[in-house]
Amino acid sequence: MSKELTEYQGPATMEKITSLAKRRGFVFQSSEIYGGQNGAWDYGPLGIELKNRIAQTWWKEMTRRHDNIVGLDAAILMHPRTWEASGHVENFTDPLVDCKKCKTRFRADHLPPKNLAEKQCPECGGELTGARKFNLMFKTHIGPAEDSASIIYLRPETAQGIYVNYKNIIQSSRVKIPFGIAQIGKAFRNEIVTKNFIFRTCEFEQMEMQFFVKPGTDEEWFNTWREQRWGYYEKLGVKMDHLRWRRHGPEELAHYAKDAWDIEYLFPMGWRELEGVHNRTDYDLSRHTEFSGKDLQYIDQDHHNDRYIPFIIETSAGLTRTLLMLLCDSYDEEKVLAEKDSGGSEGAASPEEWRTVLRFHPAIAPVTVAVLPLMKKDGLAELAEDIRGGLKEDFTTDYDQAGAIGRRYRRQDEAGTPFCVTVDYRSKEDGTVTLRFRDSMEQVRVPRAGLGERIRQEIKEYKRIK
8 A cells, every 4th residue: 555645635625525415316405495404314316326326336246256245135124122132222432512602513532532521522622511321223113003012113223133134144155254244234322423424314324244264363454354345445456545544542442343443535535434343242142142042143054063152254345435535535536638529520719628527437337338429410310319318228328419518528527427428420321439538638539339348347457647
C-alpha cells in the first residue's frame, strides 16, 4: 500500500455527492414531500441498479468462487430470545447526552473529551445532561395485544439469522468445517445521530459471511480472510491508497470478539469504517446453545466424531455504505476538450469545458452501455433502437436521442456509464458504429456484429486510468 493519506484531497465533497445523487436518480430522501424521514433514504433508478451490482459482485465473490460457502436469507423478525442470547438486549447500547439549551442530541463517546468533562455543548456552549444508555434496537409488538409477551425486535444485524440456522445448513447441505454461510439483508438500528448522507442510517443493508472453523485454526483463518477481503476492493478498482486497516484496541473490542480489524476508507469527511473482519470465537453458538437448550456442537466425522463448538470468523460490510464509498471514490472533475462524434458531428461549442464523471468499474456501473443515434431522422433512431435491443440481453442499456452528442456524452459521464455507442450515417452504409470510452473519451469504429463481444472484453480487461 502506498503512503497513507492523512486527509481527503479529491474533488468530491459530501455536498457534491448528495446533489449528484439526487439529480441523477441515485438516492432520494425518504418521504421528501412530507419534509423527509430522518435516517431513511430511497434508491432511485440508477441507485438500485448500482446497489444490485454491488450485491451481485459481492455474492459472486463470497459464494460462487468458494466451494465451501453457501447462502441464506433469514427472516427480519426473529424470536426475542435470540437477542437475549446474542447480548443485544443487554449490551447493544450507546451513551446518549442532550444539550439542555439547544436540545441537540449527541453520542457521548463521539464528543471531544473537554466538552464531555465540562458538560458543555459543542454547538451552543449550553449545559449537557449526564450520559444515559440508549438501546439501539427497534422494538415493536407482534399479534393483537401490545403487552410484554408480544414484544419483538427488528433485527439490528443479519449475523444471528445465520447462527440459529447453522445446524439446518449442515444437515441440508452436508457442508463440512471449515465452511461459510453468506447473507445479504436489511438491518435496523435506532441511531442517536444519523449523518453524512447514507453513511449512518436507521435502515440499511449488510453483506455478511460467517465462516465456521475448528478451534485452534481460527487465527490462521482470520488472517486468510483479512487478505481476501482486502483483495476484493482491488478487484473493484478502488483507489487503494484511500483504504487502510485499523485494529480495535482492547477497550474497543465487542463482548464477543477475540480480535477485530476494520477496513477504513478515506471519505470526504475523513477515515471511516467500511468493513469489519472479526474473530467471534465460539461466543455466539455457545450462547444459543445455553438459551435454546439445543446442542449446537459440530460432529467432526472425518476426525473420530470429535465434538466441539466451532469458532466463527466474520466478514461484515454495509451494502449501502459501500455504495456511498463507490460514489465518492469514482467521482472526478476535469477540464477536457469539447467532443464530437468520430463521424464528424459537432459537439459542444466551447473548445474546452469541465466534465463531472463517475469512474465506476464497468462491472458495477448502473448502466453499462448507452446507445445514441446521431440524429432522430433518416432511420438512425430506428437503427439505434435495434442495436440497443441486441445488447439488452447481456448489458444494462440506456437510450438518449435528445440534444447535441457532446451534451449526451456528458450526461452519461455523470451517470458513470463506461461505454457509449453512437449510430451515424456511416453506420447505415458499412455496419460500423462509434464506441466511446468514458474514462479516456477515446472513440473507435467497430463493427456492429461484434459489438457485444468487444464490450465484454473491455470489461474484462478494464484498468482505471485515475
